[in-house]
Amino acid sequence: MVGNEILGRQDTAAPSAPLAIELRGISKSFGPVQANKNISIRVARGSIHGIIGENGAGKSTLMSILYGFYKADSGEILIGGKTVTIPDSQSAIRAGIGMVFQHFKLVQNFTVLENIILGAEEGRFLRPSLTKARAVLKKLAEDYELDVDPDAVVEDLSVGHQQRVEILKALYRQADILILDEPTGVLTPDEADHLFRILRGLRDQGKTIVLITHKLREIMEITDHVSVMRRGEMVATVTTADTSPEDLAELMVGRKVLLHVEKSPANPGRTVLEVENLRVVDDNKVERLRGISLQVRAGEILGIAGVAGNGQSELLQVLGGISNGTGIVRLNGESLDVTGKHSDGQTRRAKGIAHVPEDRQHLGLIMDFTAWENMAFGYHNAPEYQRNALLMNNEALRADTARKMERFDVRPPNPTLAAKSFSGGNQQKIVVAREIERNPDLLLIGQPTRGVDIGAIEFIHKQILALREAGKAILLVSVELDEIMSLSDRIAVMFDGRIMGERLPDQTNERELGLLMAGMGDK
Amino acid sequence: MDRMPKWADALLVPLISLIIAFFISGLVILAIGEDPIAAMKLMIDGALGSTYGWGYTLYYATNFMFTGLAVAVAFHAGLFNIGGEGQATLGGLGVAVVCLALPWPHWSLALGAAVIGAAAFGALWAAVPAWLQAKRGSHIVITTIMFNFIAASLLNYVLVNIMRPVGSMDPASARFAVETKLPRLHEILGLVGIPFNNRNPANISLLIAMAACVLVWVLIWHTRLGYQIRAFGKSEKAAVYAGIRPVRITMYAMLISGGLAGMMAVNNVMGEAQRLVLNSVEGAGFIGIAVALMGRNHPFGVFLAAILFGFLYQGGAELALWTKIPRELIVVVQALVILFTGALDNMVRMPVERVFMAFRKAK
Known part of the structure; x- marks a missing residue:
């Protein structure tokens, strides 16, 4: 009822402003896995657009297509209203797209300035590029609260500052569109607040921000519009002000989810x-x-x-x-x-x-081991897994694993699959099952x-x-x-x-x- | 979902690689002005066309099974033991010491003791590099290959200065007593009424090697030690999380590996030569690497690959005997086999995978 109403909602927020990015019918599959199915999305210029979805929903694949790491099997990419092809990241940069990855791509023992011009050096000598970058950096710092010491060596900087360097790198390359992949995972709440101030500043200057995250709170706090992905499909794009975290969670998972943990008062003992x-x-x-x-x-x-x-x-x-x-x-x-x-x-x-x-x-896991081998990991000496003094009882172990996978709802419940072929969530369930079931x-x-x-x-x-x-x-x-x-x-x-x-x-x-x-x- | 069925992975891919390797070998033979078809026929006839040929093929294969298993066991622990040559050399010393030390009343007793002696000496020779790796971080590839040279020099010294019978000019030990002579394959097969040629060195060690294949299989996949070896080999960090001690596993894996390589000496020293000579291993330690590679470190794969390499060895010897093709050419053939089944594995695997994927989609 309520659920269906929400799930059925599509594109309530078709932006009327000029579009920075428009993707039409993007599909991409890796072998039998369809990572993106006919995805269309419209991102208004000068807005912060969130993309939210569970792991494996296809967010990263979509952004990788936009940044030229993957080629879409079908579909169209329009930047600023013009159809473009993006075969590599250089083309993405030329189209005005900058990307800040979850794991920074900085040379640790270079200074901030050297990192910024890396790959964008002009002329035969470094000096003019460095001088120019220094001037640009100074202006960017003033405009957007993006202050970083240009001569600091990157490895001496805090994570928050390193992230600013990544943003500066993109802006130095004249990015109009900034894509950030899970930017707050490594930040303190204070640093995250600062980042959000920077992002708002960028938006107010007319930049377009695409924010990929799985944190509902951030989506609610900073985005103007949000697109929800589930299992490779774009299930909805809504205006943030019109939605709630509960609605978004339901869209992401496809069913009602308890966001707040119900717990009884603690009863601590010895x-x-x-x-x-x-x-x-x-x-x-x-x-x-x-x-x-x-x-x-x-x-x-x-x-x-x-x-x-x-x-x-x-x-x-x-x-x-x-x-x-x-x-x-x-x-x-x-x-x-x-x-x-x-x-x-x-x-x-x-x-x-x-x-x-x-x-x-x-x-916690040996990725090449099967689920049942992993279920014994650390407990391989447990008496119930032994047939006799010499041999392990692999059959008993497989049966035990099947039971635990059933109880912990590991999908697929197949003990003979390798750990690496499970999704992150199911891998974690295997580990949690193994440890908790030991009481x-x-x-x-x-x-x-x-x-x-x-x-x-x-x-x-x-x-x-x-x-x-x-x-x-x-x-x-x-x-x-x-x-x-x-x-x-x-x-x-x-x-x-x-x-x-x-x-x-x-x-x-x-x-x-x-x-x-x-x-x-x-x- | 697997990209292709297990049988294709284990058999089809190596088979295609092998065919390509033989095809290119044929081109090389053509290039030196010989007839590749005739050469191939000669190899097959010589190695597999008679029980005499089979005897030699299986004799070589026995060596390769031991050294191949040695490499495979270490590999499961993530250790690349390329010291099989030295460990087998020391195994020979162990066999000679055991056989010459006591007046053995019967071959069966001598065999039991010789297996233990060979394994102990081989394991001992692997123990030092293992210790250096586990405790000091000295890379086992470097140390084991160094120990091959030390083993050769040590054997030289021992044969010339200690084991050489008084008055002999030959750097070799005394001949073992006739009671220690192991039953030959034709005698064993004769018991069940199968006629087999009696002028070849294949002996009871083949059965020991086959048993070793089964035992290694049990060890790796059905014992706690094997479990810990495999876990350690896949990820040392995770092994430590699980409370598996790296030093202990490195030592155990290398002792077993060295022991297996050493046991090869039961075949060549006790089974064939009946005395210890210089360079008795003849490169079998290195062939073991190729055998393990081709056998995908699975004991049954090692068994099959050992027989293939036994065939190449014996067939190559026949080739050198009856044609103008030099014996070295067989090294080229072996190298091509290793290249295609090992190093260029993906070159064949990827297209085969694609074929299977396409086939699956079509269904």
Whole structure:
């Protein structure tokens, strides 16, 4: 009823202003997979246009076609009303399109200025280009709040500043249309706000911005129009002011989704994990954890918030037995060796610690292994997987995997498929199923829903809460502040290897957490 | 969804590669003024046309099975062991020490001890590079190839200065006692009434090699150690997450690999020569790399590829004997086989995949 009404809505926001981009009937398939099906979209000049969709909905493919990385099987591209062909990224740049990728494409040991002119040098010598770029940069900085020190070396810049360099690069090449792919994934809330100010400034100067994201909040905050993609199709384009996050989520997934996690009040019991003065020094002798102390009790979720790269990964890894450190760690009152001399991931598991790692593709799964081989990963010594002292019981393992895939709704529920042939969300479900089904006393879980579609996010959140209901301790690390806020019973914020402070989710807000994440804490 | 069925991946693609390799070999033979059809016929006749030829083919294949398995096991752990040559050399030393140390009453006892001796010496020779790789990060490709040279020099020294019988001018060990002589293939087949030529060196080691293929298959796909080896080989980072210790797995995989390479000596030293001579391995350690490559590191693939290379070896020897085609040409043929089945694999695979995809679409 309501659902059908929303799903049936098409192009309520056909822009009347002149168009910057028009795509007509774009289709692209990779072998049997149709990534884009007959996609048409119209982006008005001087607007911020959001493109939202789950992973694998075809957003990136569409933008890659626009930027000349892929050639569409059929369809037309019009830039500023004129039909163009874009066989490569040089043509895209000439057509006035600039792209800011999720993973920056900067030369780390070049200065900002050198990066900006890279590929756009003029003449035989560098000096004139550099001088010209310096002047242009100064003007851009004044016009759009895009201030970056032109002589700074890129690797010394913060992520937010590096992103500005990418934007400057595009503007220096006289881009009229700026495409940003998941630009806020690596930013603090403050940096994201700054980025949005920059984007609004650009729009007001007549630039066109295309923003690809999976964060509904950002779409609502900054875009003028939003297009929703689902399974390779463009399901709707709407005016942002006329829609709501719930409507968009439903359009993305194709069914009603609970955006807010329903959870009962915490009922914390005895202390399960106690950490005192935990320190980790990495291979380059840099101290990544500088004396972490925390506690997680049974039936409680402790959320660790922070911008990526402030020691959260190291915390999970040292607790999970992947890397070594010094300090006191106690599990259920029993002290645990973290130096790596007497313990590893196996002894952690034996003590009841399960670990869903942040990076499922490189740590949590072996992508070439089948689902059933992955289901034993880390638990390959478990007695129920052995036939006898010598041989493993692969049949039992396959049957066990089939059951767990059924229970966790992994699609397709085929234990003999390789992990790499599942979507991100289903890969994550395999890892979560493997770790949660062990019924651990302590679950370490990092970025549980990174690159996971909305439907699966809801499911994984429910599983984490169910484990909490069962009286287990959970240490949750996520860079998604929404996720931390909605799941955690307590929130600790990490910055530069330290815990800057602890807050209760209902007594804090994003602004306060954002300040802690930026290192302005109470310590 | 798989791009093509398993049988096509495992059999069709190598077969097409092989045909191309033979075709180009034919062109080379034509270029030196010989008749490729006659040469091919001679190779097939010489290697497979009689039980005598088969005997030699299988004798060589036995060597290649051991060294091929050695490379395959290490490869599953992500380690490229190209020291099979040296490990097999040391395996020979192990066999000689075992056979000469005691007055063995019966070949079966001597065989058991020789297998252990060969494997132990081969494993020992692989252990040092493995340790250096696991603990110090010295690249195993570099260290194993260095150890091939050290093994050759060591054998030289041991044969000349220690094992050479007094008064002998030949850098070789004493002949083993006649009790240690292994049953030949014609004797074994004779038991079940199959007539087989008796002037070839194929012996009971072939059965050991075949058993080793099965055991390696069980090891890799049905044991915890094999699971850990494969996991480590696919991703060391992920293995550490799972609590698999890299040092331990590197050592185990290389010990097994070196042991398998060493066991080759049971065939050539004990089964054929009945004494230890210089350069008894004759490059079989390196052929093992090609065999593993062509067999896709699967023990049964290694078995088939070993027989193919046995055929090339024996056929090549016949070619050199009966025509003006030099023996070196067979190295060219082997190189082409390796080139097409290994290095240029995708050249054949991609078009075949496309054919299957098109076929599937048409359905």
